[in-house]
Amino acid sequence: MNCIQCVEYIIVFLMIISAVFAVEWRDLLAAVVGMAAVSLFASIAFFFLQAPDVAMVEASIGAALSAAVFIFAIKRTERYESEEEGIGWWVRW
Amino acid sequence: MVKRILAIVFILIIGLWMAKGLDQVSFGEDRMLVGKYYLEHVKEDTGAVNAVTAVVVNYRGFDTLGEVTVLFIASTGVAALLWRKRRERTAKTDGSVVLTTGAKLLLPFVMLFGSYIFIHGHLTPGGGFPGGATIATAFLFLYLAFTVYEIDHKLFEPLEGIAGVGYVTLGLIGLAIGGYFLFDWIWQSWGLGKENIGRLFSAGFIPIIYILIGLKVGTELTGIIDNMVKEPEEGGQ
Numbered sequence: 637m638n639c640i641q642c643v644e645y646i647i648v649f650l651m652i653i654s655a656v657f658a659v660e661w662r663d664l665l666a667a668v669v670g671m672a673a674v675s676l677f678a679s680i681a682f683f684f685l686q687a688p689d690v691a692m693v694e695a696s697i698g699a700a701l702s703a704a705v706f707i708f709a710i711k712r713t714e715r716y717e718s719e720e721e722g723i724g725w726w727v728r729w
Numbered sequence: 730m731v732k733r734i735l736a737i738v739f740i741l742i743i744g745l746w747m748a749k750g751l752d753q754v755s756f757g758e759d760r761m762l763v764g765k766y767y768l769e770h771v772k773e774d775t776g777a778v779n780a781v782t783a784v785v786v787n788y789r790g791f792d793t794l795g796e797v798t799v800l801f802i803a804s805t806g807v808a809a810l811l812w813r814k815r816r817e818r819t820a821k822t823d824g825s826v827v828l829t830t831g832a833k834l835l836l837p838f839v840m841l842f843g844s845y846i847f848i849h850g851h852l853t854p855g856g857g858f859p860g861g862a863t864i865a866t867a868f869l870f871l872y873l874a875f876t877v878y879e880i881d882h883k884l885f886e887p888l889e890g891i892a893g894v895g896y897v898t899l900g901l902i903g904l905a906i907g908g909y910f911l912f913d914w915i916w917q918s919w920g921l922g923k924e925n926i927g928r929l930f931s932a933g934f935i936p937i938i939y940i941l942i943g944l945k946v947g948t949e950l951t952g953i954i955d956n957m958v959k960e961p962e963e964g965g966q
Contacts, residue, residue, distance in 0.1 A: 688854035696862035708957035
């Protein structure tokens, strides 16, 4: 296993961690940051997979613009997710 | 509970079915011949060096028109949902010193980079969509940094319309000259730029269409940001 592949595995691992946090965090602002992190790591992964076109779109739209739109939407609504009783983790996923 | 179990069983069946179909193809292997054709014939067919751009704009130009239409519908939907008679920016304080100075300093370079991405779409990675999104990011910078800033609607909305109409018009001229919609008449009929493949003035109508798409995507995404930032005045609906 060469080192480029190690980096790819690390990026995919970070993507999974960010995605889990984006779903689990109750603070929606933090969840948006987690979602943007998924896009950012996906962009780096696309770059390693030799798809710079897709990497550019993912970085500009996924990480910057959609996060901004979500933050504006949170500003107009509520910052914290409401607690739902009696619903297990399998529904949120 | 029964419904949920049924749903899980259903998903498992679909997953098994798809996995059975897909495990014939080993991961990353190319089983389609059309991709090979594109890679071998891209230079004489379209004149573009960047094969991705050639596929997106030339071979699959109609799909790209559909994508632009989807984006237009999304932008219109946001505007329709958030429409009020009088809406203004309500932020009270400007951004921090870092944000305002960074916005002032970086703005021309971000705009230049976005324009570079979509003008050189047929030569380097990129194209209309990332270029337009980069330009929209520059306007997002301005909106975040300054409380009074607002885009010039008299300039942006006609520009968006002209870009969309221009794309369809280019396609219709192709229909008139070559017999099908989005026929690359500049490259195949006129043969402009045959001798300088790999330079800026080549690749037929790909740069023109990507400039139009870049303008359209940039203005549309900026319009979405503008609609999301502005809020109705207190009391007035």
